[in-house]
Amino acid sequence: MVVKVAIDLALDRLFTYLVPEELEKKLAVGQLLLVPFNHRHARGFALEIADAPDEGIKYKLKPIEGIADEIPFFSASTLKLVKLIASYTASPLETVLKTALPAAVLKPGAKAKAQLFVDYLPLNSSLSLTKRQQWLYDQIVRLDGGWMSFLCRELSTTPQSIKALAAKGLVEIASRAKRRNPLSARKILPTKLLKLNNEQATALNSINSLNSGGALLLHGVTGSGKTEVYLQAIAAELDAGCGAIVMVPEIALTPQTVQRFASRFGDKIAVLHSALSDGERYDEWHRIRSGEARVVIGPRSAVFAPIKDLGLIIVDEEHETSYKQDETPRYHARDVAVMRANIEGAKAVLGSATPSLESWMNVKSGKYSKAVMTERAGAGTLPNVLIVDMSEGGSPGRIFSSQLMEAIGVRLDRREQVILFLNRRGYSRSVVCSGCGYVANCPNCDLAYTYHKSDNCCRCHICGGWVEVPKKCPECGGLFDFKGIGTQRAEAALKSCFKEARVLRMDADSTRGKNSHDDILGAFRRHEADILIGTQMIAKGLDFPNVTLVGVLNADTSLNMPDFRAAERTYQLLSQVAGRAGRAELPGEAVIQTYNPSQNAIRLAAKGDFSLFAEEELKEREEAYFPPYCHLSVINLRSQAPELVANWADMYAKSLMKVKDLTVGEAVPSVIEKADGWHRWQIVLRSAKVSTMINAWKWLTKVRPSPNGLKITFDVDAFNFL
Ligand code: ADP
Numbered sequence: 001m002v003v004k005v006a007i008d009l010a011l012d013r014l015f016t017y018l019v020p021e022e023l024e025k026k027l028a029v030g031q032l033l034l035v036p037f038n039h040r041h042a043r044g045f046a047l048e049i050a051d052a053p054d055e056g057i058k059y060k061l062k063p064i065e066g067i068a069d070e071i072p073f074f075s076a077s078t079l080k081l082v083k084l085i086a087s088y089t090a091s092p093l094e095t096v097l098k099t100a101l102p103a104a105v106l107k108p109g110a111k112a113k114a115q116l117f118v119d120y121l122p123l124n125s126s127l128s129l130t131k132r133q134q135w136l137y138d139q140i141v142r143l144d145g146g147w148m149s150f151l152c153r154e155l156s157t158t159p160q161s162i163k164a165l166a167a168k169g170l171v172e173i174a175s176r177a178k179r180r181n182p183l184s185a186r187k188i189l190p191t192k193l194l195k196l197n198n199e200q201a202t203a204l205n206s207i208n209s210l211n212s213g214g215a216l217l218l219h220g221v222t223g224s225g226k227t228e229v230y231l232q233a234i235a236a237e238l239d240a241g242c243g244a245i246v247m248v249p250e251i252a253l254t255p256q257t258v259q260r261f262a263s264r265f266g267d268k269i270a271v272l273h274s275a276l277s278d279g280e281r282y283d284e285w286h287r288i289r290s291g292e293a294r295v296v297i298g299p300r301s302a303v304f305a306p307i308k309d310l311g312l313i314i315v316d317e318e319h320e321t322s323y324k325q326d327e328t329p330r331y332h333a334r335d336v337a338v339m340r341a342n343i344e345g346a347k348a349v350l351g352s353a354t355p356s357l358e359s360w361m362n363v364k365s366g367k368y369s370k371a372v373m374t375e376r377a378g379a380g381t382l383p384n385v386l387i388v389d390m391s392e393g394g395s396p397g398r399i400f401s402s403q404l405m406e407a408i409g410v411r412l413d414r415r416e417q418v419i420l421f422l423n424r425r426g427y428s429r430s431v432v433c434s435g436c437g438y439v440a441n442c443p444n445c446d447l448a449y450t451y452h453k454s455d456n457c458c459r460c461h462i463c464g465g466w467v468e469v470p471k472k473c474p475e476c477g478g479l480f481d482f483k484g485i486g487t488q489r490a491e492a493a494l495k496s497c498f499k500e501a502r503v504l505r506m507d508a509d510s511t512r513g514k515n516s517h518d519d520i521l522g523a524f525r526r527h528e529a530d531i532l533i534g535t536q537m538i539a540k541g542l543d544f545p546n547v548t549l550v551g552v553l554n555a556d557t558s559l560n561m562p563d564f565r566a567a568e569r570t571y572q573l574l575s576q577v578a579g580r581a582g583r584a585e586l587p588g589e590a591v592i593q594t595y596n597p598s599q600n601a602i603r604l605a606a607k608g609d610f611s612l613f614a615e616e617e618l619k620e621r622e623e624a625y626f627p628p629y630c631h632l633s634v635i636n637l638r639s640q641a642p643e644l645v646a647n648w649a650d651m652y653a654k655s656l657m658k659v660k661d662l663t664v665g666e667a668v669p670s671v672i673e674k675a676d677g678w679h680r681w682q683i684v685l686r687s688a689k690v691s692t693m694i695n696a697w698k699w700l701t702k703v704r705p706s707p708n709g710l711k712i713t714f715d716v717d718a719f720n721f722l
């Protein structure tokens with residue numbers, strides 16, 4: 001018998017070992033093995049077991065040294081998933097395996113924490129006990145035993161006193177693994193099932209009757225009660241003996257979110273997120289593998305959680321870009337969730353108020369089913385949305401419209417709170433007229449040009465086309481502005497307009513410290529400030545009952561991103577931002593400032609008509625040949641030598657242009673042209689099939705391997721175009 005092993009060195013190949021006869025019966029795929037490797041001891045995962053080695057193996061086979069853990073780390077189906085991801089994202093198998101397993105689990109020396117546990121034994125009446133000992137024994141019985149440390153604290157006693165009882169055979173003290181519980185510091189209050197409204201009941205029904213292996217898009221407006229539907233769908237799975245995974249974007253993985261699940265399912269919950277200690281992560285992962293925990297809640301990587309008999313995977317806020325990993329392997333956790341459900345015969349539920357157009361398209365083509373929830377379930381109504389055309393009246397380049405000023409004033413008088421939102425993420429590289437808001441666009445791709453300072457031109461980041469920066473705006477003759485307004489400038493302007501208002505600012509600069517994020521939000525929640533101004537950080541998931549006005553200072557920043565999903569992102573952002581107002585009894589209002597009031601993303605977000613937006617946007621995507629009508633991937637190249645990267649990018653692009661069924665743009669300097677001394681270029685590929693581009697890419701890097709000093713990554717189904 002031989003076994004093929006993946007060794008943790010990202011070599012992208014498996015090594016074959018002999019299996020000693022005494023281990024043959026114990027060996028299983030997915031186990032962690034000890035193997036000799038280059039005269040060293042190494043660890044690796046058993047991926048395939050066979051009777052004989054493949055033909056053509058040149059090296060002399062050595063036997064494995066042992067099995068590190070007989071319980072597999074990966075099930076056969078997870079291994080299947082891992083292989084699929086490796087091939088779909090063109091990543092080494094070893095890197096995907098590493099991604100699928102928390103590092104804390106494999107860390108040398110990682111183990112469960114043992115502590116002393118005290119259990120009581122039947123009272124033997126022939127014993128003579130002191131009064132104090134009798135009392136102590138009775139108390140331990142009352143508490144049904146417990147951890148030594150807990151009993152000593154609770155009963156104000158010492159380990160010696162309890163050990164004295166053990167010596168008399170009244171209690172038993174043993175070492176047991178004690179869970180390092182990430183939830184232990186929190187008081188979890190139980191909640192009861194809510195009676196579902198009609199829309200929720202219909203949605204739950206659709207989920208319960210979904211075929212195994214199938215996927216459903218739950219399109220429910222903010223506050224429509226998607227979470228309650230998830231909770232009841234999970235409860236049904238648990239009743240049927242199945243487990244569930246709930247994926248949420250990292251930023252939404254707040255104590256409140258976890259609380260909602262923990263209060264329903266108690267100890268059956270395991271939490272995986274980036275703030276866990278290594279010990280907590282180790283224990284949570286083992287609780288999942290052992291079957292003690294049956295519901296996992298976590299971000300992107302939770303999709304790999306080793307839940308047995310998986311019945312349901314929920315991807316909440318499925319449109320969120322944080323589900324796409326920005327390093328190798330560049331997988332999309334939503335797509336992986338659907339794949340996993342398919343492999344394991346589970347159901348996948350993708351929830352969102354603003355679904356991704358990929359998922360929308362999958363519903364249209366019949367791949368996913370769909371459930372819709374159009375009304376808020378609890379308190380609160382969807383806010384009124386007012387669009388303000390910034391090109392009308394006032395001075396060019398102003399920050400606040402008179403409508404927004406007035407609305408803020410009203411809130412301050414009523415002692416209600418305001419959130420102001422300013423998206424700065426755009427690096428302000430779009431070429432925007434400061435007078436009328438005109439944006440220079442690529443005529444081929446209908447996509448905002450990106451300004452490149454080094455040669456003072458505008459480039460399209462899809463097709464590579466370019467023009468010189470126009471001297472004057474062709475619409476109004478105004479001048480172009482590249483700077484844009486930052487949160488700090490807006491904060492200053494706000495303070496000078498409303499001298500009495502208490503203002504908090506939240507952006508990447510003001511939240512550097514460890515807790516400042518929570519500190520700022522906590523202060524705002526306690527009404528220690530009237531206005532919170534910030535970047536996209538404040539757009540999501542926050543629930544402040546006293547906020548009745550949300551202002552978007554410049555909706556165009558995100559609209560003008562050099563990203564074919566800019567309109568989609570803008571719609572998502574506006575509907576999330578508007579969703580912050582009117583969460584409780586007080587009705588809410590949203591004011592959106594823009595130079596492009598007639599753009600679908602803005603006009604339809606204000607109306608809350610996502611279906612129409614999706615249909616209109618799909619037409620444009622089809623016309624311009626963008627996803628979901630094709631796959632679009634990016635080759636990113638970087639080097640410290642500017643000519644090297646420019647020449648190779650150009651050469652690669654030209655070679656790829658010869659490949660059949662592949663649409664290749666000219667190589668362009670990336671939006672962020674230089675970072676940490678590295679010059680960055682990119683090439684955009686489009687094709688009907690992912691395999692077409694991956695094969696082309698593999699062929700090219702084989703015949704023209706990149707030289708020293710040039711780093712290349714291939715980002716399949718890319719989301720990040722900076
Ligand atoms: P979503 O996840 O769709 O944004 P939530 O699940 O957060 O919505 O629900 C919004 C509010 O509505 C919550 O406060 C929740 O407790 C309440 N809610 C949900 N379902 C019901 C129901 N069936 N009856 C009463 N209140 C509900």
Ligand code: ZN
Nearest residue numbers: 442445460463
């Ligand atoms: Zn173009």
